[in-house]
Amino acid sequence: MLDLKFVQKNLDAVSQGLARRCKTEPDVAEFARLDEARIALIREAEALKAERNSGSAEVAKLKRAGQDATELMARMSAMGERVKELDAELAVIEAQERDWLLKVPNIPHESTPDGCTENDNPVLRHWGAKPEFAFAPKEHWELGQALGGLDFERAGKLTGSRFCVSFGWAARLERALGAFMLDCAAENGYTEVIPPYIVNKASMTGTGQLPKFEEDLFKIQGQDYYLIPTAEVPVTNLHAGEVLEEDQLPLGYCALTPCFRSEAGSYGKDTKGLIRQHQFHKVELVRFAHPDTSFEELERLTGHAEMVLQRLGLHYRVIQLCGGDLGFSSCKTYDIEVWLPGQDKYREISSCSNFLDFQARRANIRFKAKGAKKSEFLHTLNGSGLAVGRTLVAVLENGQQADGSVLLPEALRPYMGGVERIGPK
Known part of the structure; x- marks a missing residue:
């Protein structure tokens, strides 16, 4: 199996390796779509987690001041639920990326001659x-x-x-x-x-x-x-x-x-x-x-x-x-x-x-x-x-x-x- 991080950063090299094998499958574009979705999920989850951390500090501040924090806490709870949904979606995407990786052959070494048959x-x-x-x-x-x-x-x-x-x-x-x-x-x-x-x-x-x-x-x-x-x-x-x-x-x-x-x-x-x-x-x-x-x-x-x-x-x-x-x-x-x-x-x-x-x-x-x-x-x-x-x-x-x-x-x-x-x- 190829290194996931290598594939994520070197999709062109993987595509060229498949071409040297005279293969069109698995589809590199499919992995690119999966990885774009993975990155988007991570960014959204990280943004919500950052907002939730900030909100926790604000809730503590309101409570110390004797003010009502109910609305903010409800919003933070919704954020927490959304983060759970994003984590679940991310696990599915990562599993799909691993399945894709298991189907990818090794990349030919530079000393391997070109040819198809x-x-x-x-x-x-x-x-x-x-x-x-x-x-x-x-x-x-x-x-x-x-x-x-x-x-x-x-x-x-x-x-x-x-x-x-x-x-x-x-x-x-x-x-x-x-x-x-x-x-x-x-x-x-x-x-x-x-x-x-x-x-x-x-x-x-x-x-x-x-x-x-x-x-x-x-x-x-x-x-x-x-x-x-x-x-x-x-x-x-x-x-x-x-x-x-x-x-x-x-x-x-x-x-x-x-x-x-x-x-x-x-x-x-x-x-x-x-x-x-x-x-x-x-x-x-x-x-x-x-x-x-x-x-x-x-x-x-x-x-x-x-x-x-x-x-x-x-x-x-x-x-x-x-x-x-x-x-x-x-x-x-x-x-x-x-x-x-x-x-x-x-x-x-x-x-x-x-x-x-x-x-x-x-x-x-x-x-x-x-x-x-x-x-x-x-x-x-x-x-x-x-x-x-x-x-x-x-x-x-x-x-x-x-x-x-x-x-x-x-x-x-x-x-x-x-x-x-x-x-x-």
Whole structure:
């Protein structure tokens, strides 16, 4: 959430920020009208309070002189009632301003490139080389089904579309990938966390999922609880309402959790395979940083996610999201896209973002500098390190062999009990 005082004094900057995001909503003019009404109410209330204070002194003077103060007291009583009405109206206006603020995305950082769609995202760098095949590479869902590991039909029977049952090697490979990623995170100083997979409305609001993205969430009927769409939500909210000490920063957590997304608005997209599921596993990296160093932390966080792909020997590229493609809470984001030869395209496997104090303000997460009298909002960052299902997709498609088997990356073999190759039964 943006700072209310900043918005009140810098409506043009907010409007320009929305323009860089290629957004016309929420309407800045609506906030301007609300704020004009707020100021008018405050001025009227303050004028009446000043008049009432003056009248109190006059009443005391009349009483000391033995004169009748009934009419003045009646007028002051009416003023008091009007002040109560104004205070009530002001509370409504302030609530409306807060509701408006909750719908406003973060302002893009000056280093975020302009543009409105993913086609405007510049490529920053590549790592590794695309694998070459002497045959036409298959897509992961073909490989997974042929090798007896991925079963979408049974998942459809159990639940519906966009689910998968993993058997045998596939289940073990997903478990191995998660453990490998957590070990990489621990090597980089992250503390592993197992958070609840169900969170309340306040937690969802704290990280920016609510109120804007409610249709993308799975809500538990009859309760104020939601299944988490990402571990970012519970892990970021670990310190909601707290004040950290400056020497605790930067602070990093990692978590391997299931994630649940309704995929509203994705009808017809990626209907086959593991790319866009309602349920999937992901290792999330969350960092709490000092405002002076958060952009350095973003580079470090992105490097931690890249390290996983490098150790797996998977070719990828890093792009920077333009203003129009940024997530709601982010001011600057790098996407890591892994090469999938079966699809003959790059696909996002990690998104690393700096939110500045946007989430910290919503969740009230602060730190206190040494010697400072007051605390201030810290900066939050997060990134996938990595999406487990999509990494499994990349391992299958990049490691496929002419005989239909899949050669596993060396880094994963210790986690697979020494298995080097997945072959048909």
